[in-house]
Amino acid sequence: MSAVAQNQDNFSQIRTSREMGGITVLVKNLVKRFPGVTALDNVKFELRKGEIHALLGENGAGKTTFVKILYGIYVPDSGDVIVDGKKVTFTSPIDAIRHGISLVSQIPQIIGSLTIAENIILGLEKYGLMTKVRKIEDYIREESKEVGIRVDPNTEVWKLSYTQKQLVELLRAVILGAKVLMLDEAITFLPIREKRKFYKFMKKFVSQGGSVILITHKIPEALEAADRITVLRRGKYVGTIEAKNATIDTVRRMMFGERSAEITYERLPLSTPEDKVMLEVKDLWVMGDYGAFAVKGVKLQVRAGEIVGIAGVAGNGQLELIQAVMGLRKVRKGQVLLRTNGGLKDVTNKGTGVIRKIGVGYIPDEPLKFGVSMENNIEENLAMLPLIAQGFIKWSQMRDLAERLIKEFKVITPSSKTPVKLLSGGNLMKVLVGRELSVARKLLVAYNPTRALDEVTAIAVRKTIKNKVLKDRIAVLMVSEDLDEIFQVSDTIAVMNAGKIVGVFPAEKADRDQVEKLMVM
Amino acid sequence: MRLVVTRRIKPLRFGGIIIPLLSIIIGIVIASIALLVLARVPPTLVYTIIAQSFVSPQLLRPFVLLTILGVALIISFSAAVWNIGAEGQIIWGMIAAGYIGLFVAAHSMYIKPSELPTYENMPGVMILDRSPIHPVVSVLNVSPAVGGALMILAALVFGAIWAFIAGTLRAVLEIDEVASTLIMNYIAYYSFNYLVTGPMRGLSVQARNFGRTDALHEALRFQRLPIAGTTVTWQEVATMVVVFVLAWVLLKYTTYGLRLRILGSNPNALRAAGVSVRKYIIAALTISGAIAGVVGALIFAANLFALNKIDNVVSPPTQSMGYTAILVSWLAMLDLKGIPISAYIVAGLMQTGNSLQAALGSVSTAGAMISGAAITHVLVGFVLLTYTVLRVFTEYSIKVVRGGR
Numbered sequence: 001m002s003a004v005a006q007n008q009d010n011f012s013q014i015r016t017s018r019e020m021g022g023i024t025v026l027v028k029n030l031v032k033r034f035p036g037v038t039a040l041d042n043v044k045f046e047l048r049k050g051e052i053h054a055l056l057g058e059n060g061a062g063k064t065t066f067v068k069i070l071y072g073i074y075v076p077d078s079g080d081v082i083v084d085g086k087k088v089t090f091t092s093p094i095d096a097i098r099h100g101i102s103l104v105s106q107i108p109q110i111i112g113s114l115t116i117a118e119n120i121i122l123g124l125e126k127y128g129l130m131t132k133v134r135k136i137e138d139y140i141r142e143e144s145k146e147v148g149i150r151v152d153p154n155t156e157v158w159k160l161s162y163t164q165k166q167l168v169e170l171l172r173a174v175i176l177g178a179k180v181l182m183l184d185e186a187i188t189f190l191p192i193r194e195k196r197k198f199y200k201f202m203k204k205f206v207s208q209g210g211s212v213i214l215i216t217h218k219i220p221e222a223l224e225a226a227d228r229i230t231v232l233r234r235g236k237y238v239g240t241i242e243a244k245n246a247t248i249d250t251v252r253r254m255m256f257g258e259r260s261a262e263i264t265y266e267r268l269p270l271s272t273p274e275d276k277v278m279l280e281v282k283d284l285w286v287m288g289d290y291g292a293f294a295v296k297g298v299k300l301q302v303r304a305g306e307i308v309g310i311a312g313v314a315g316n317g318q319l320e321l322i323q324a325v326m327g328l329r330k331v332r333k334g335q336v337l338l339r340t341n342g343g344l345k346d347v348t349n350k351g352t353g354v355i356r357k358i359g360v361g362y363i364p365d366e367p368l369k370f371g372v373s374m375e376n377n378i379e380e381n382l383a384m385l386p387l388i389a390q391g392f393i394k395w396s397q398m399r400d401l402a403e404r405l406i407k408e409f410k411v412i413t414p415s416s417k418t419p420v421k422l423l424s425g426g427n428l429m430k431v432l433v434g435r436e437l438s439v440a441r442k443l444l445v446a447y448n449p450t451r452a453l454d455e456v457t458a459i460a461v462r463k464t465i466k467n468k469v470l471k472d473r474i475a476v477l478m479v480s481e482d483l484d485e486i487f488q489v490s491d492t493i494a495v496m497n498a499g500k501i502v503g504v505f506p507a508e509k510a511d512r513d514q515v516e517k518l519m520v521m
Numbered sequence: 522m523r524l525v526v527t528r529r530i531k532p533l534r535f536g537g538i539i540i541p542l543l544s545i546i547i548g549i550v551i552a553s554i555a556l557l558v559l560a561r562v563p564p565t566l567v568y569t570i571i572a573q574s575f576v577s578p579q580l581l582r583p584f585v586l587l588t589i590l591g592v593a594l595i596i597s598f599s600a601a602v603w604n605i606g607a608e609g610q611i612i613w614g615m616i617a618a619g620y621i622g623l624f625v626a627a628h629s630m631y632i633k634p635s636e637l638p639t640y641e642n643m644p645g646v647m648i649l650d651r652s653p654i655h656p657v658v659s660v661l662n663v664s665p666a667v668g669g670a671l672m673i674l675a676a677l678v679f680g681a682i683w684a685f686i687a688g689t690l691r692a693v694l695e696i697d698e699v700a701s702t703l704i705m706n707y708i709a710y711y712s713f714n715y716l717v718t719g720p721m722r723g724l725s726v727q728a729r730n731f732g733r734t735d736a737l738h739e740a741l742r743f744q745r746l747p748i749a750g751t752t753v754t755w756q757e758v759a760t761m762v763v764v765f766v767l768a769w770v771l772l773k774y775t776t777y778g779l780r781l782r783i784l785g786s787n788p789n790a791l792r793a794a795g796v797s798v799r800k801y802i803i804a805a806l807t808i809s810g811a812i813a814g815v816v817g818a819l820i821f822a823a824n825l826f827a828l829n830k831i832d833n834v835v836s837p838p839t840q841s842m843g844y845t846a847i848l849v850s851w852l853a854m855l856d857l858k859g860i861p862i863s864a865y866i867v868a869g870l871m872q873t874g875n876s877l878q879a880a881l882g883s884v885s886t887a888g889a890m891i892s893g894a895a896i897t898h899v900l901v902g903f904v905l906l907t908y909t910v911l912r913v914f915t916e917y918s919i920k921v922v923r924g925g926r
Contacts, residue, residue, distance in 0.1 A: 356795030370793040375786040384783050385794045389776045
């Protein structure tokens, strides 16, 4: 507790010493309420010129709301936003961009069917209709060299990897004249080596007088990249500290308070898999989006009471493998077999409906796009699953189920009738995980099941999955880009690289170094 | 100090009712000013006629039919499947009902002129043509209740089939349903013309000369409600109630309805949930088409009785209600509850246009020649304009803030 008070003192000290670096953005007494929740309650924040400032907080702490206010998507109920000494009220992202504030979010906001150059031109006021395309391309090439990103402006965006897309977003922001870059969980899911590219870029950007707000729920990321760290909790300002004086433990305590004691990365108890195979994948070949095989002859077994964790750098065929297992992507060769009450059944290319009916839960890779319907409320998002409701819907039943999930997963929501678009990313994920666990009678297929969840919640979700496996003896096939997660819950660890399984280890014998080597081999 | 427009987190309460009502009031005021300036129509006359029109019993029938069609369209629109083909589906409903009514439930035949007196008072027989050479009678084959039910059922099936084709094109070949349903309207119009002047052409002299079917047997015609000034039949009213209740149950209390709505906002989530998106696209159009088809039977058996060749596709026997219904469902903001309200408003405006034209014909001081259609367009146009502006308030709120840009 004293640490927090001390940090608040620090903050006032910093404010009085303005001369050490001008203040670019100053936020005072910011309040934003939504029906049933106060998302931001008297929040203050200070961004100096030339600093990387991390904004940390657990799910629902108000980070995203804060960013959306600075970016003009929400208008605050009260409070001041001062940019370069002038009070501003942004009512659209255009206002923010004109003031040099740009946002790069978790989901790339660039248009897939256009080239990089075309995407960048869209926001560029410097060039008009009649400018030769060549000239713009040269300009982009030059600028990208300047900021240290190598791109070919003629590449269509859909061909890029996630990292490249995010880099293009950054490039666009810089070309549009950003002085303040906000990265909203933009690099949270990148492997550490890719992250370092961004760190390098950020350091260069701030050395040239820019400032960065790094929004994240990963403490190590903040400690490594940021100069200062501000923590929010439940919509309230907790404190600001210098990153060099901070440790994981102090930041955790600021983020979670008492609950930080629940954080552990110890391996959860291993379950004892039975011999009964629940999911078998035989010599599977699946095409990726770009006309080449993304999955090349994968062989895999998941037994009852077993969690198989697939480790790998994103984009090595894990996604396509999962989609093929779920019947969402065509299998070109090979077989997917699932255990039904009548033994193993071939479900290759049988369609998602058939596969789900056997009792398969699915946590997809882009939860907002494939997991939930944003316009509908929690109850409706439960009833949409054929495994939960068929024909006439008994809404009272749905309400009971929704309320059970809300209680079990500590979902922060005004009610079970709240449209899920009003939930924070983490709470939305909890609803999805809860729903899918409730229908996984035989198998759970998951892709980054704790993405967007803070440490305390992520660990709680992992424990819930583990308990379900121990209790109901279901099988789990889990892909995660987070090695901590893989090591914490898996009974068996498989490493996927370039469309192939390149190593399978029982959890107790798996060696982290070896796994990492296989991932980038 | 300046005004700030922000997106509402919660939509305006009762917006679905307040916005259309406000739109009509403001729209009519502006329209009356426009009519005064353009055609020197006194506003008092406009208001009087509008007031009369909105309480006129004549309103009842268009209101009933537009409500049914509005519901039909909302089922497909809420799934983001854009059924612009209600016209074609109504036409096929008419053809199917016509076939049942004229060839199955009853049939017409030639008799000898000498037999006329014999048939004159025979139960179940109606004399269609007293021609001295080839008299024609219509003979009832089934009870009127069965005949009516058969007509509605056949219309439902044919409307559904017509929409099913477009649904399949969209679901399997990804052919845009906006284009296909619209084009199929014209195919329906011309098929209708071929059928009524060819295979379904009647036996009576008029039918043979003008290229139309015979008239429907009197016993099979739907019965009017005993309200003076309206031509609405109880079958139409009953259909409206049944369709509305069924649609309500479908959309609110079944997984089919829920998934149709989710199809409108996020088909990917539906796919991942294990729901066949294709089936739902086809279902959305088929259900929509089935209901529109029923309207075809209603128009035929309650009002037309015989199917005439369409001389001009601009004025089909549907009175273009299949298109007007698009207006109705958007005015209801794609909310089922709003459908009767917006159907009433649209029916009222149409009625006003017609009455104003009639009134202007007799009031010489009004001066300028202005057609009923033009008046209707001015009225509907201003109401929609106001509506478009006001609709913004359901999604955005406007606040005054301090501080510069």
